Amino acid sequence: MRLVTVLLILLLGAAAVWSFAAARAHGWWFPENVSVFGARIDALFDLNLWITGGVFVLVFALLAWTVARGALPGRARPVHGDLRLELVWTLVPAAIFVGLAVAQLDEWRELKYAGARPHVAVTARVVASQFDWHFVYPGPDRRFDTLDDLETTYELVVPAGEPVVLQLVSRDVIHSFFVPGLRLKQDVVPGMRPEVWFEVRGPADLELVCAELCGWGHYKMAGRVRVVPRAAFDAHLAALERAFRSNGKDER
Amino acid sequence: MTAPSSLLRRRVFSTDHKVIGVQFLLFSAFFLVLGGLTALAIRWQLAWPWSRVPIVGKALYPATGGVMTPEGYTVLFTLHGTIMIFFVIIPLLVGAFGNFLIPLMIGARDMAFPRLNAASFWLMVPAGALIVASFFVASGGPASGWTAYPPLAPIASAAAGRGLGQTLWLVSVFLAGVASTLGALNYVATVVMLRARGLSWTRLPLTVWALFFSAIIQLVALPVLTAGAVLQLFDRFLGTGFYTPAHLVVNQFTPESAGHAVGGQPLLWQHLFWFYSHPAVYVMVLPAMGIVSDVLAVHGRKPVFGYRPMVFSMGTIVVLGMFVWGHHMFVSGLDPAAGTAFMLSTILIALPSSVKVFNWLATLWGSRPRYDAAFLNAVGFVAMFVIGGLSGIWLASTPVDVPLHDTALVVGHFHFVVFGGSVFAAFAALHHWFPKMTGRRLDERLGKLHFAGTFVLTACVFLMMHQLGMAGQPRRVADPYVYAGLAHLKPLNVFISKSAFLLAAWQGFLVVNVVKTLLAKPEGERNPWDANTLEWETASPPPHANFEAELVVARGPYEYGVPDGPRDHRRQVGPG
Numbered sequence: 090m091r092l093v094t095v096l097l098i099l100l101l102g103a104a105a106v107w108s109f110a111a112a113r114a115h116g117w118w119f120p121e122n123v124s125v126f127g128a129r130i131d132a133l134f135d136l137n138l139w140i141t142g143g144v145f146v147l148v149f150a151l152l153a154w155t156v157a158r159g160a161l162p163g164r165a166r167p168v169h170g171d172l173r174l175e176l177v178w179t180l181v182p183a184a185i186f187v188g189l190a191v192a193q194l195d196e197w198r199e200l201k202y203a204g205a206r207p208h209v210a211v212t213a214r215v216v217a218s219q220f221d222w223h224f225v226y227p228g229p230d231r232r233f234d235t236l237d238d239l240e241t242t243y244e245l246v247v248p249a250g251e252p253v254v255l256q257l258v259s260r261d262v263i264h265s266f267f268v269p270g271l272r273l274k275q276d277v278v279p280g281m282r283p284e285v286w287f288e289v290r291g292p293a294d295l296e297l298v299c300a301e302l303c304g305w306g307h308y309k310m311a312g313r314v315r316v317v318p319r320a321a322f323d324a325h326l327a328a329l330e331r332a333f334r335s336n337g338k339d340e341r
Numbered sequence: 342m343t344a345p346s347s348l349l350r351r352r353v354f355s356t357d358h359k360v361i362g363v364q365f366l367l368f369s370a371f372f373l374v375l376g377g378l379t380a381l382a383i384r385w386q387l388a389w390p391w392s393r394v395p396i397v398g399k400a401l402y403p404a405t406g407g408v409m410t411p412e413g414y415t416v417l418f419t420l421h422g423t424i425m426i427f428f429v430i431i432p433l434l435v436g437a438f439g440n441f442l443i444p445l446m447i448g449a450r451d452m453a454f455p456r457l458n459a460a461s462f463w464l465m466v467p468a469g470a471l472i473v474a475s476f477f478v479a480s481g482g483p484a485s486g487w488t489a490y491p492p493l494a495p496i497a498s499a500a501a502g503r504g505l506g507q508t509l510w511l512v513s514v515f516l517a518g519v520a521s522t523l524g525a526l527n528y529v530a531t532v533v534m535l536r537a538r539g540l541s542w543t544r545l546p547l548t549v550w551a552l553f554f555s556a557i558i559q560l561v562a563l564p565v566l567t568a569g570a571v572l573q574l575f576d577r578f579l580g581t582g583f584y585t586p587a588h589l590v591v592n593q594f595t596p597e598s599a600g601h602a603v604g605g606q607p608l609l610w611q612h613l614f615w616f617y618s619h620p621a622v623y624v625m626v627l628p629a630m631g632i633v634s635d636v637l638a639v640h641g642r643k644p645v646f647g648y649r650p651m652v653f654s655m656g657t658i659v660v661l662g663m664f665v666w667g668h669h670m671f672v673s674g675l676d677p678a679a680g681t682a683f684m685l686s687t688i689l690i691a692l693p694s695s696v697k698v699f700n701w702l703a704t705l706w707g708s709r710p711r712y713d714a715a716f717l718n719a720v721g722f723v724a725m726f727v728i729g730g731l732s733g734i735w736l737a738s739t740p741v742d743v744p745l746h747d748t749a750l751v752v753g754h755f756h757f758v759v760f761g762g763s764v765f766a767a768f769a770a771l772h773h774w775f776p777k778m779t780g781r782r783l784d785e786r787l788g789k790l791h792f793a794g795t796f797v798l799t800a801c802v803f804l805m806m807h808q809l810g811m812a813g814q815p816r817r818v819a820d821p822y823v824y825a826g827l828a829h830l831k832p833l834n835v836f837i838s839k840s841a842f843l844l845a846a847w848q849g850f851l852v853v854n855v856v857k858t859l860l861a862k863p864e865g866e867r868n869p870w871d872a873n874t875l876e877w878e879t880a881s882p883p884p885h886a887n888f889e890a891e892l893v894v895a896r897g898p899y900e901y902g903v904p905d906g907p908r909d910h911r912r913q914v915g916p917g
Contacts, residue, residue: 201677280586
């Protein structure tokens with residue numbers, strides 16, 4: 090049973106390493122990132138993966154080795170501990186963990202802290218409700234909650250090559266605005282109006298996923314985020330405005 | 342102390358900690374089957390969405406001819422999480438093994454408060470009955486996830502299943518919370534007051550330390566969740582609005598128009614909920630850590646390496662564990678500065694865990710293992726726990742957590758901790774203490790077969806969930822393939838589901854083993870493993886009041902590999 094156990098440990102270790110090594114080739118990796126900032130999150134993930142991967146290989150090798158060499162003659166040496174070893178395997182991991190945490194503080198600050206928000210007006214308001222995504226542009230007067238607000242649903246269009254700021258609003262329960270291709274996720278909590286920001290260099294067509302359980306239809310609360318050049322974005326807004334002027338007045 | 346004469350008092354309404362322990366064991370075994378079946382139904386839907394559920398489909402979903410409904414799927418994962426945490430793992434490790442082992446391992450005749458102990462079990466029975474009943478409510482079972490986030494959970498109009506089903510869920514969680522708090526109070530008092538003469542704190546087996554620490558977590562943090570659940574009941578029935586913000590329109594219902602108070606905070610619940618429910622992970626894993634330490638020493642015939650660091654690291658987990666709950670809320674709208682603090686505390690809590698892993702490795706180093714089923718499951722725990730711990734670091738890293746939060750990667754991560762960790766430790770404990778409970782050893786060949794298959798299949802089920810999450814498959818989604826970008830993940834989901842069915846079937850070897858052993862003639866051996874701790878100083882199974890005479894402890898629990906003398910170990914009791 091000794092060899093079987095060693096084999097099982099090595100098998101699990103190899104499978105775990107393979108599952109990440111082979112992931113890209115099989116499409117099991119993150120979807121392609123288009124966000125300028127998302128690239129830095131990907132780099133941090135790689136850092137995390139390499140550090141934890143190194144620890145993983147080391148620990149599994151030690152585990153397999155200790156289990157493998159068990160069948161020695163005589164009795165075990167009755168060692169109850171060793172202070173120096175304890176210090177080594179407390180302080181070295183502590184340094185690694187603290188270092189890893191500190192290495193990620195900048196990205197977290199730029200991702201979420203209000204001070205890192207680009208100094209631009211809110212591009213659009215995202216309004217989530219069971220089980221649809223609605224999007225509101227401020228219209229020609231550039232102010233929300235006025236008569237010329239432009240509303241659309243399912244597909245959010247934003248400009249490429251400039252910072253985009255979205256305000257997230259929920260009408261009912263908690264939803265979560267998740268765009269895997271942007272490495273962006275933010276819960277949409279009723280009573281709060283969180284903002285998210287990102288920048289995409291070129292055109293892109295991305296899936297929008299609801300990532301917080303919001304009821305029976307949670308699974309189908311899909312949307313899209315389409316990133317287009319500035320000119321196309323302006324044309325899109327103009328088209329929305331025309332549509333609004335031609336048939337929207339009666340509804341208001 | 343004499344045993345009560347009536348059968349009912351001895352076997353059912355007993356205050357004997359061993360009987361209560363076995364009751365908890367049977368209780369959690371029953372719910373393990375239920376929780377496992379919900380898992381299989383979930384896996385069926387994820388592999389073959391909207392196809393007829395075999396065997397039980399017609400009975401559960403008559404309106405659709407046996408096809409699962411989206412709300413039915415939501416009920417399933419709500420109950421799966423609730424059952425596995427509150428009615429399987431905690432009652433199994435803390436309720437069953439804690440009850441059975443604490444008095445025996447500290448040389449006490451029973452718990453400090455035997456009636457409180459019985460009350461703790463008998464409150465779990467209605468709690469369990471309510472959670473089972475909630476599944477059969479005509480208007481739909483509870484469907485807000487085991488996390489029951491408001492406004493989805495308390496506002497009855499949010500969808501089907503938020504009516505009576507959700508109320509039953511809340512009352513059930515409340516009762517389970519009270520039960521665990523009573524049990525925890527009892528454990529702490531027992532360990533503090535009733536240790537045998539000579540059993541100083543530094544001679545306490547690590548299993549007892551671990552159960553003691555778990556009880557402290559429950560005492561400090563669990564009342565917060567219990568109170569939070571009461572507030573949700575108030576929001577539902579008394580018109581309060583602790584968790585309800587203004588201006589909601591939920592399914593054409595506005596709380597204001599129904600006379601409900603508003604102005605509350607959905608995030609308040611998340612704080613109250615995770616303040617206990619994250620430490621609850623440590624309630625589930627600390628006893629496992631203690632059990633594994635003891636099993637590795639006894640079956641490896643070598644002292645636990647670094648007894649004091651083992652105790653200190655568990656103590657660190659208890660304290661630090663109270664300050665990490667916010668990592669469940671990194672993308673919730675929590676103040677990002679708080680997110681920074683929670684990232685630091687969460688990454689730091691990996692440190693005591695890694696210290697424990699290195700001490701287990703050092704315990705194994707140069708040991709003389711028997712390679713029996715108890716030992717193998719303990720080694721399996723270490724391997725699985727390492728994986729779950731390391732992927733936890735990614736989720737603690739706030740920027741990396743953003744794309745991974747609420748994806749299948751999180752599901753894989755915590756199943757390595759709770760299934761790979763806690764459940765393997767429970768298997769190790771079962772093999773190790775079954776002879777004490779019943780006077781019979783489990784069959785080793787069946788035990789090893791069960792271990793090997795369970796180990797491989799656990800990896801098959803949970804390992805690749807990491808990749809699913811990276812690719813963007815969200816949790817709690819009845820049909821991931823609604824998203825075109827996830828369609829290519831179907832073969833992987835099918836593989837995982839097939840592995841899950843095999844994993845469930847493989848547990849048949851354990852069932853056969855237990856039944857076969859129970860039918861066999863008892864050996865009645867007092868100490869079949871040549872172990873040192875006090876529970877082996879009495880008959881198997883132990884009589885009422887446990888020990889024939891008062892025990893006097895002379896040394897620590899881990900004197901194995903003794904170089905001189907006929908035996909390789911020195912028991913805690915006696916001259917040597």
